[in-house]
Amino acid sequence: MSVEKQRTIKKTVSYQGIALHTGFRAKLTLRPADENHGIVFRRIDLPGKPTVRACGNKVTEVMRGTTIEDGDAVVNTVEHVLAALVSQGVDNVMIDMDRPEPPIADGSSLPFIELIEEAGTVEQEAEREYFVVDKPYYLEMDHAIINVVPDDKFRISCTVKYDQSQLDTQFLSMEVTADSFKKDLSEARTFCMYFELEYLMKAGLARGGSLDNANVIHGSTILSKDGLRYPDEIVRHKMLDIVGDFCLLGKPMKGHIIAVKPGHPSNVTMVQKLLKDQKEA
Numbered sequence: 001m002s003v004e005k006q007r008t009i010k011k012t013v014s015y016q017g018i019a020l021h022t023g024f025r026a027k028l029t030l031r032p033a034d035e036n037h038g039i040v041f042r043r044i045d046l047p048g049k050p051t052v053r054a055c056g057n058k059v060t061e062v063m064r065g066t067t068i069e070d071g072d073a074v075v076n077t078v079e080h081v082l083a084a085l086v087s088q089g090v091d092n093v094m095i096d097m098d099r100p101e102p103p104i105a106d107g108s109s110l111p112f113i114e115l116i117e118e119a120g121t122v123e124q125e126a127e128r129e130y131f132v133v134d135k136p137y138y139l140e141m142d143h144a145i146i147n148v149v150p151d152d153k154f155r156i157s158c159t160v161k162y163d164q165s166q167l168d169t170q171f172l173s174m175e176v177t178a179d180s181f182k183k184d185l186s187e188a189r190t191f192c193m194y195f196e197l198e199y200l201m202k203a204g205l206a207r208g209g210s211l212d213n214a215n216v217i218h219g220s221t222i223l224s225k226d227g228l229r230y231p232d233e234i235v236r237h238k239m240l241d242i243v244g245d246f247c248l249l250g251k252p253m254k255g256h257i258i259a260v261k262p263g264h265p266s267n268v269t270m271v272q273k274l275l276k277d278q279k280e281a
Contacts, residue, residue, distance in 0.1 A: 003127050004127065004128040005123045005124055005125065005126065005127060005128060006035055006036070006091040006092060006123075006124045006125075006126045006127070006128050007089050007090055007091055007092070007121045007122060007123055007124060007128075008032045008033050008034075008035075008037075008090065008091065008092040008093060008121065008122060008124060009030055009031075009032050009090060009093060009116065009119035009120065009121055009122070010032065010119055010120035010121065010122045011032070011119050011120065012029060012030065012031045012032070012119070013029070013030050013115050013116075013118050013119040014027055014028065014029040014030075015027070015028050015029075015103055015105070015111060015112070015115050016028075016103060017103030017104065017105055018103060018104060019076075019077070019099060019100075019101035019102065019103060019104060022076070022099065022100060022101045024099045024100075024101065025099075026097065026098060026099035026101060026102060026103050027097070027098045027099075027103075028081065028095060028096070028097055028102045028103060029095070029096040029097075030093055030094075030095055030115065030116070030119060031093065031094040031095075031096060032092075032093070032094075032122075033092040033093050033094045034092060034124075035092060035124045035125060035126035036092070036126055037092040037093075037094070038053055038054065038091070038092060038250060039053070039054040039082065039085055039086075039090070039091075039092070039093055039095070039247070040052070040053050040054065040093075040094055040095065041053075041054065041068070041073065041075045041078070041095045041097060042073070042094055042095065042096050042097065043072070043073045043074070043075070043097055043100070044096045044097065044098055045097070045098045045099065046072055046073070047072075048072075050070070050071055050072045050073035051070065051073055052068050052069060052070035052071075052073040052074070052075060053068075053070065053250075054068065054078065054082055054247060054248055054250070055068070055248055055250050055275075056248040056249065056250075056268060056271035056272045056274075056275050057272065057275060058070055058248075059248065059268050059271075059272070060074075061076070062263075062264040062265045062267075062268050063264075064264075065077035065078075065079065065264060066078055066079045066244070066245055066248070066264050066267075066268060068248075074100050075097060075100060075101070075102070076100055076101040077101050077102065077104070078102070078244070079240075079241050079244030079245055079247075079264070080102075080104075080105075080107075080108065080109045080112065080190075080240070080241075080244060081095065081102050081109075081112050081244070082243075082244040082245075082247040082248070083109045083112075083181070083185075083186075083240050083241070083243040083244035083247065084109040084112035084113045084115075084116060084186070085112070085116065085247065086243060086244075086246075086247040086252055087109075087113075087176065087177075087178055087181035087182070087185075087186070087243055088113060088116050088121070088178050088181075088182075089121065089178055089252075090116060090121060091124075091128060091252075092124070104190070106189060107189035107190040107191075108186060108187050108188055108189045108190075108229075108237070108240070109181075109185070109186045109240055109244075110182075110186045110187045113181075113182055113186050128252070129251050130251055130252055130253065130254045131249040131250070131251040131252070131253045131254070131255075131274070131278070132150075132253075132254045132255070133148055133149065133150050133151070133253065133254065133255030133256075133274070134150055135150065136148070136149045136150070137149075137270065137273060137274065137277075139266060139269060139270050139273065141265060141266045141269055142265070142266070143261050144259070144260065144261050144262050144263055144265070144266035145259070145260040145261070145266075146257065146258070146259045146260075146262055146266050146267070146270045147257070147258040147259075148255050148256070148257050148258070148270060148274065149255065149256045149258065150255060150256070151254060151255050151256040152254060153175050153254065153256075154175065154176045154177075154252065154253050154254060154255065155173070155174065155175050155176065155255075155256040155257070156172075156173070156174065156176055156239050156242055156243070156256075156257045156258075156259070157171075157172070157173035157256070157257070157258045157259070158171070158172055158173070158235050158238055158239050158242065158257075158258075158259045158260075158262065159171045159235070159259070159260045159261065160234055160235045160238050160261055160262075161261060162234075170232040170234055170235035171232075171235065172232060172235050172236060172239065174239075176239075176243060181240075181243065184230075184236065185236050185237075185239055185240045185243065186240065187229045187230070188229065188230060188233045188234075188236035188237035188239075188240050189224070189229070189233065189237060190237060191216065191222075191233075191234060191237060238259070238262055238263075241262075241263075241264065241267065242257055242259060242262060242267055245264060245267035245268055245271060246267065246271055248268065248271050249271055249274060249275065250275075
């Protein structure tokens with residue numbers, strides 16, 4: 001059996017756009033990185049250009065997105081970028097940012113997949129390491145349930161239900177590979193319930209949100225700029241978020257995630273549980 005090697009990108013590439021929650025115009029730049037560097041964000045707009053590693057132990061906020069922080073380096077809403085990177089097999093990259101939040105693009109991971117494809121990837125000498133799940137894990141948190149069980153592949157089975165209409169009860173199960181992620185998950189856009197909009201605005205969130213980068217569920221109607229990209233786009237976006245949040249394990253995962261009504265709080269709590277158990281072992 002051939003040994004898998006770590007990968008980085010071939011050249012530096014950038015993407016600019018509006019950030020979802022802060023509303024800032026932001027620029028994100030992906031740069032090649034050495035072996036065993038991992039995925040690291042660098043705030044080039046701050047003195048000393050502080051960095052924060054994409055790791056579950058660096059998470060400080062999970063409200064409507066995942067925030068990581070290390071000293072002065074704070075980065076909000078990292079999950080869509082991370083999902084693109086880990087799904088496409090990028091182990092090592094420096095992500096320069098001139099704002100605290102990356103561009104939301106169209107609310108999906110597809111623009112970041114295309115950015116990685118523009119850069120290309122290259123194999124490095126060091127062997128790739130996996131986070132291998134070797135026993136079952138269970139988490140029940142608020143309305144969410146997450147099981148993680150051993151598997152020789154990376155799989156996700158996910159169920160969502162928001163009690164707004166029959167449209168929002170959805171289920172999907174699949175093996176996540178570079179190809180399946182791009183084809184079946186990457187285009188799924190972020191979403192919110194219509195009744196949440198006032199709360200989000202009062203909380204100072206979604207300042208850059210619009211139908212250009214999100215779907216809005218209003219009863220039995222789903223409001224979007226160009227129609228649904230998948231009939232079950234809601235559950236697919238939740239799975240996209242799972243891929244991004246579980247990237248915070250620091251290694252690509254081999255295991256089966258079985259999630260019911262998941263969100264960033266339950267995703268990150270499970271990631272931290274896995275990291276803690278591995279450290280103690």
